Amino acid sequence: MAIERDWRCDDPKQQLIWAAATRDALQVLEGKWKIVIICQLFGAKGPLRFSELEKRVEGVNQKMLIQQLKELEKDGIVTRTVFPQVPPRVEYALSEMGIALGPSMAELIDWAFMRRDARAAVSQDPA
Amino acid sequence: MAIERDWRCDDPKQQLIWAAATRDALQVLEGKWKIVIICQLFGAKGPLRFSELEKRVEGVNQKMLIQQLKELEKDGIVTRTVFPQVPPRVEYALSEMGIALGPSMAELIDWAFMRRDARAAVSQDPA
DNA sequence: CGGCATCCGGGATGATACTG
DNA sequence: CAGTATCATCCCGGATGCCG
Numbered sequence: 001m002a003i004e005r006d007w008r009c010d011d012p013k014q015q016l017i018w019a020a021a022t023r024d025a026l027q028v029l030e031g032k033w034k035i036v037i038i039c040q041l042f043g044a045k046g047p048l049r050f051s052e053l054e055k056r057v058e059g060v061n062q063k064m065l066i067q068q069l070k071e072l073e074k075d076g077i078v079t080r081t082v083f084p085q086v087p088p089r090v091e092y093a094l095s096e097m098g099i100a101l102g103p104s105m106a107e108l109i110d111w112a113f114m115r116r117d118a119r120a121a122v123s124q125d126p127a
Numbered sequence: 128m129a130i131e132r133d134w135r136c137d138d139p140k141q142q143l144i145w146a147a148a149t150r151d152a153l154q155v156l157e158g159k160w161k162i163v164i165i166c167q168l169f170g171a172k173g174p175l176r177f178s179e180l181e182k183r184v185e186g187v188n189q190k191m192l193i194q195q196l197k198e199l200e201k202d203g204i205v206t207r208t209v210f211p212q213v214p215p216r217v218e219y220a221l222s223e224m225g226i227a228l229g230p231s232m233a234e235l236i237d238w239a240f241m242r243r244d245a246r247a248a249v250s251q252d253p254a
Numbered sequence: 255c256g257g258c259a260t261c262c263g264g265g266a267t268g269a270t271a272c273t274g
Numbered sequence: 275c276a277g278t279a280t281c282a283t284c285c286c287g288g289a290t291g292c293c294g
Contacts, residue, residue, distance in 0.1 A: 015170060019167070019170070019183065021236075023185060024239070025238060030159060032285085036153055039149055056146065058146065061286090061288070063288080067285095067286090084294095087256045087294085100242075103237075104235045107230040108152070109145070111152060111231055112148045112152030115152050158266090177276055177277085181276095190279090191267065212275095215274085215276050
């Protein structure tokens with residue numbers, strides 16, 4: 001991983017650069033539903049319609065879903081395709097930059113399962 | 128990665144389980160500063176004092192830092208160690224569960240650099 | 255009917271001053 | 275140094291309406 005060249009080094013200057021890049025990138029993912037949306041777009045193997053996303057991102061409301069999708073589109077993470085039909089059809093997909101988040105999201109989901117299993121084990125065996 | 132067994136499968140039931148685990152885990156990371164805090168704890172090779180975190184998590188204020196740290200501690204991601212001294216000394220470190228986030232955070236930071244470089248290239252070469 | 259915008263209340267977040 | 279208290283601000287959520 002290229003990250004090794006900058007990460008966990010002792011040079012304060014490098015650490016500042018690292019912190020800045022991280023901050024900028026994380027700012028793009030900031031927002032209550034963005035990571036969930038991205039994970040769902042990964043879970044689906046192709047583009048998702050707005051209504052599909054609304055179902056998969058459990059607990060979100062239309063307003064927030066639209067807002068977060070707009071920001072993700074503006075930041076170049078997802079693409080939005082409108083099909084001029086009646087009834088309307090809008091599809092959302094991951095952009096190249098969004099797809100590049102794949103390894104990170106996969107690890108995150110892996111962690112989610114690890115965590116779930118660990119907690120299940122504890123509640124089953126409270127001895 | 129164990130994730131392959133559940134992720135991106137076509138079984139709707141598995142997808143529900145996957146979505147639930149992901150949602151629960153992401154909820155733990157929900158909060159404007161949590162991922163930044165975790166990344167900084169990774170960037171440092173050891174525990175960090177409160178004041179150190181305050182400097183490294185740029186833009187955060189004391190109240191939010193304390194709040195997010197409390198939640199992370201409650202959710203078992205970080206540990207908090209108090210040294211009975213004057214002046215007080217409190218160190219924060221990643222727990223086992225927090226350390227398990229390492230691969231995911233490393234990928235995330237890797238993505239951050241990739242993104243930064245891509246954007247730098249675009250702004251340098253607008254042709 | 256599907257995708258999206260607007261208005262308003264409540265909770266999360268931010269700035270500042272203060273305490274042990 | 276680490277944490278608390280208070281008040282202002284902003285994001286989020288629900289309801290409703292618009293438009294093709």
